[in-house]
Amino acid sequence: MDPLAPPDLDGDTRLLVLTGAGVSAESGIPTFRDANGLWEQHRVEDVASPEGFAADPALVWRFYSLRREAAAQIVPNAGHAALADVERRLGDRFLLATQNVDGLHRVAGSERLVEMHGNLFTSRCAGCDRPPFEDRVAHHGTLPRCDRCGGLLRPHIVWFGEALDPAVLARIDAFIAGCKGKRWIFLAAGTSGAVYPAAGLVDRCRRLGAETVLVNLEAPENVRSFGRVVTGRSGDVLPRLLR
Ligand SMILES: NC(=O)c1ccc[n+]([C@@H]2O[C@H](COP(=O)([O-])OP(=O)(O)OC[C@H]3O[C@@H](n4cnc5c(N)ncnc54)[C@H](O)[C@@H]3O)[C@@H](O)[C@H]2O)c1
Ligand SMILES: [Zn+2]
Known part of the structure; x- marks a missing residue:
């Protein structure tokens, strides 16, 4: 056949x-496997888990901002x-x-x-139940905050352990x-x-x-x-x- x-x-x-x-x-x-357990030089648990986000939200946002910028160039x-x-x-x-x-x-x-x-170009509030929204911004500098409650925004991505x-x-x-x-x-x-x-x-x-x-x-x-x-x-x- x-x-x-x-x-x-x-x-x-x-x-x-x-x-x-x-x-x-x-x-x-790149696929996940290509990266040898590391994802763009980071341990996945540091950049793609709720614990990683709690420990260093700026690192997580730098990581996802780079991914947003890279994916925006791709067809x-x-x-x-x-x-x-x-x-x-x-x-x-x-x-x-x-x-x-x-x-x-x-x-x-x-x-x-x-x-x-989830979706790389969507964010949601980590603090309130505001619905997820489109967000194509690369947040490299200051941490993005919710304009309803002031809480931290996070990528609308299902992380390890979620x-x-x-x-x-x-x-x-x-x-x-x-x-x-x-x-x-x-x-x-x-x-x-x-x-x-x-x-x-x-x-x-x-x-x-x-x-x-x-x-x-x-x-x-x-x-x-x-x-x-x-x-x-x-x-x-x-x-x-x-x-
Ligand atoms: N593009 C993305 O959005 C992206 C990229 C990396 C990881 N992830 C996330 O990582 C997790 C990994 O699981 P997964 O199973 O999606 O990915 P994976 O990286 O674990 O597996 C990818 C599979 O695709 C195969 N492959 C590689 N190139 C291919 C090609 N050109 N054609 C057909 N097959 C090919 C590989 O042999 C491998 O078996 C998922 O949860 C996903 O959300 C997403
Ligand atoms: Zn909020």
Whole structure:
């Protein structure tokens, strides 16, 4: 069988996609693994945990400000575009759940999108319940403060040790519930299968009857959970697989 033979997406088939850092690699955003446990020379727990933020909010804001500046220069690649295209064909039979915070899926045109780990260009108040808001500013100098309560602002990112927003999980659950009794496909791309709960999605979807497909540069930890594995770069593979 042609390893790039497209799955049958006609008729009533649903498609749930999970993406990770690998999908943005060809746009020039380094994946987590590339960094050898360090993230831009910092220990991840220092810059991406609530404890790190409490200890040194200025360091955390310098780190995320650099990431904002870098990501603002970057454009989506052919993998992002292929996912936006297939959504235009499937409409509400499609949902994209991403672990990426770089916002590139939305720039590429994805609309039925769940950003599981938050968004680099969104901030929220660490002190009050003001809703998260768009914030593209690089806060290198003074610490940004909430104009409602004066508390510290923080990046709207799910850090290590933090729970995912229940609304995010509910949206994925609702999509999966809607697949009951239908033909459906779970497609993961560019994700190492190491970060839960995203990594557990494949087993859950397979148990519930989904066809499961993985597109990744190499075989990740949970590779055996997938019915079909296509190794390669997502920018090459996704446009051919979803043609
Ligand atoms: N772009 C981003 O927003 C970004 C970048 C780094 C880390 N993160 C965060 O770090 C965590 C890491 O989990 P993860 O699974 O997303 O990333 P990961 O770095 O753990 O895994 C990335 C996977 O992508 C594969 N890969 C690399 N280049 C690829 C390519 N061109 N095509 C296809 N696959 C490729 C790698 O082999 C690896 O298995 C997530 O929580 C995520 O929020 C986000
Ligand atoms: Zn506030």
